[in-house]
Amino acid sequence: MSQAFDAVEQQARLEARVAQALELAKRLGADACEVGASVDQGIEVGVRLGDVENVELSRDQGIAVTVYVGQRKGSVSTSDASDESLRAVVEKALDIARYTAEDPASGLADAALMATELPDLGVHYPWPLSTDDAIELALACESAGRGVEGIANSEGASLSSGEGVRVYGNSHGFLGSQRGSRHSLSCMLIAGQGADMQRDYDYTSVRNPADLQSPEVVGRRAAEKTLARLGATSPATGRMPVLFAPELASGLVGSFMGAIAGGALYREASFLCGQLGEPIFPEWFTLRERPREYGAMASTAFDNDGVATRENVFLDKGRLASYMLSAYSARRLGMTTTGNAGGARNLRIDAPLVSRDELLAQMGRGVLVTELMGQGVNGVTGDYSRGASGFWVEDGKIQHPVEEFTIAGNLRDMFANLQGVGNDTDTRGSVHTGSWLIDDMTVAGE
Template sequence: MTQAFDAAAQQPLLTSRAEQALALARRLGADACEVGASVDQGIGISVREGEVETVELSRDQGIAVTVYQGGRKGSASSTDASDESIHAVVEKAVAIARYTGEDPAAGLADAALMATELPDLDVHHPWALTTEQAIDLALACEAAGRSQPGIRQSEGASLSSGEGVRVYANSHGFLGSQCGSRHSLSCMLIAEDEGGMQRDYDYTSARDPRDLLAPEAVGRSAAEKTLRRMGSRRPDTGRLPVLFDATVASGLIGHLMSSIAGGSLYRQASFLCDRLGDGLFPAWFSLYERPMERGGMASSPFDNDGVQTRDNVFIENGQLASYMLSAYSARRLGMQTTGNAGGARNLRIDAPLATRDELLARMGRGVLVTELMGQGVNGVTGDYSRGAAGFWVENGEIQHPVEEFTIASNMEAMFKGLAAVGSDIDTRGSIHSGSWLIDEMTIAGG
């Protein structure tokens, strides 16, 4: 980057700030305290129609302090990590704790659960990229897409690259830190013919810049996806199978995880309350997390409570095997933390996998969904209704693009109706999944 930055070199400073905050909280009478501190730096470039639109160099830092006093909790934070600011933040957190109501579930996670294995998980790969080089990569990506016949204009290409370090410490004596990096490149294009205009995009993302796709490949893929949407029409209305492309299937897993998250459960805001052990999926389907996976997009040896992360199985042979709990939500539910404060880390599927052709052949007639719109997911009832776009499938073959329709069902019915999972696994995020074939949903089209 154009500004020198060494995430690892920031760790001693953040550690000192965290220890300073803990010591001050003790002096001010807090029973317990936890501190999170971080520093991040990144570069962001956007280009459009061959011209540079934005160049952003960012450097962010922050410190957050939570104190506990007799069942009361107070939290405060600041983006200023000076000695004076740290003192003010701790004083504010202590003052807030004096006025909050008592909560028997509030407090640090048990000391015995603090992480003791803190290996290097290979998640920090800085990119020595100048601003000029970043601009050239974004321009090359866009140019490759714009050069494809049928592409009318560009909505732009963007490159982002960042690295940072975070430290978590608490008054149990635990202190953990981790450096990390993330890099991405994307392109969005527009095509037009006598039937109208269509747009689509593609992207690549990785911890290690060497794992990114070539800029030209991203641009060409964005053009191909855009051109495939030309001539879209509305599909027939009816009850039909739906194939969720791998790029959107991970969202279904996200909805599942939100429904088994402790916060939703103790608020009674989930259709999966009190459902442990119930069969939700076919017996051939399992879902698990691997937080200690080397190089994973969400890998971490400790969660946001400082608890040692571990492999968890959430769906085992179709049954709901575990909820996703932090220390606080576990206490509210009378259960034990699963090391998931901050969410699940590196979700993976264990299931027989089928090729795209096999999935289409099994579908026969229905809709392949490649884009979802709207927020029509009700976590309390499980009802699911989203705007969608994709492709009409007949006799196991893609016939033409479709748009301006909705797909609707209930998530429990969708999970039980999972007919197959594809081998086209999307590995760009923390959820790795192939396409999902759901046996039947309501399609509302023309």
Template structure:
């Protein structure tokens, strides 16, 4: 990094400030209090057509305080974690709490649920990267893509590298802290033929910079993805099998998790309310989270309530086995927290995987979707409708690119119609999955 960042010193400082905020809240009359504090620092560079476009050095910090007066709750935050700011934030949170109505579900998670195992999950891998080195890597990535025949121009290559510390503490006496890092490199290119221009991209992302793909590999992959989209046409309209590329299949899992999240459930804003135990997928499908996985993108030993995280199985033998609950949403639903304040961490499939070529063969005739547009997912009904682009498949083989069409269905029917999952697993994010083949959806093209 180009600016000094001592993660150990920052961690000690944030822990001290969190303790100060807790003590001050108690002194000023709070019955309970919780504090979240963080500091992040990073570098980001972008280049385009061989020239540097932006160089950004960032440093962000903040502190958030939530206090409880009886069952009245008040929250306030600041981007300044200095002593004077801490007092102002605590006083503001208390003033809010004293003017809000009582909420029977308000309060800290139960003390006995606080995390006791706080191992080093090896998610902090700082990168001693100078600005000049970052620019050089981005330029190398873009040059590799621009060098491919057929590539007309570039929308740029970007590199980002950052590290940070987060701390959570509450008046149960719990204090947890974690250092983390994240690094990525991406490239977006433009190709053109007599049919028009096409754009696509690729990227690499990891906690540890040594696990990033080489810049040249990212640029070449971006070029390959862009060139294969030339000559796109609109597909036929009909009820057809649809295969989702791994990055888009992860989005289907994200829609599932949103539907089983406590907030959606207690607001009755989910098509999966009161569905525990119901079959949603084929019996061979399962889904779990592994929050203590060493080195993974979303690993943490405690959730945003300070509760010990644990392996959870959300789908077992095709059935909905668990909701995703924080302490608050669990109380609203009359249940126990699942250690998921802040969401699920490191979702992994429990399912047999099939080579992608075999899935295409099983599809026969249909559409492979590699890009989605719009936000056409209704969490209340599960209705699904998105603009799409991808490839036409005939006799189990990719024939030509397609664009300007929509795919529509219902999430529950799509889950039940899951034919198979590819072995082409994308491991760049917190959701690891391969391609998903759905038996039938409405494809609206020409």
């Protein structure tokens, strides 16, 4: 990278700052304290039509202090980690805590739950990438896509590369830190003209830059996906199966996880309240979390409370086996934290996997959805309604592209009506899944 970033040095600096803030809070009268600090640095370049559009070098840091006076809580954050600023932040947090109402659920997670083993999880791969090299990769990606016959224009290609350090400590004596990196390359292209103009994109995102797809592959895939959308019509209205592409199926997993998150449950704002142990998915479907998977996109040895992460099974043979809880939400529910302060990490599906062709054959007649628009998901009722585009399927074969239609249902019914999961697993994010075939949804087109 253009600016030197010594992750080991930054880690030592942040650990010292966190320890300093904890000691200061204790000295100034806090009964307990927790401190989180992070620093990130990255480069992002964007090109369009063969020219450089932007080059951005970023460096961000922050430190957040939370103090407890009895069961009263005060939190303050800053981007200035100087001695003067650190003292001011701790003092302000104490002032807030002294005037807030008592909350019986507030406080640190139990000391016995703190992570004691902090192994190297293979998530930090620095990339000594110069600005010129980053531009060259982005240009090669766009050029490969624009070189495909039928591509008329480009929204550009971009490459980003970054690394950072996060540190968390609390007055139990826990101090944990982790270095990490993320690198990505993307391209968006345009085909057609006038009323039949379409655009689509492709991307690759990894921890280790050696695992990035080549610029030529990303560019060509973006072109192929764009060209495939030309000539789209609106589908017929009716009830039919819907096949969700892998990147959209991961969004359904996200909706499920939001419904079993402790915050939604104790507020009684989830359609899955009180459903622990109940069948939600077919019995052949299991969903587990593997937060210590080596090299994975969301791996960590401790959560945002300092609690040791562990493998959780959220769905066991279709039944809701566990909620997703932080220390606070667990107390509100009279339960125990699942090590999920900050969310779930590395969700993996155990299910029989089949090819997309087999799912299409099983579908017979319906729609393959490759893009969703809008925010039409109600976590309280489970009602689901999204604008969509994709492909019409007849006799188990893709016939032509479709757009400007809506798919609707209820998440509870959609989960129960899951017919199959594809082996076309998307591994670019924290959720790994293939396509999902869901029966009996409403499709509203022309």
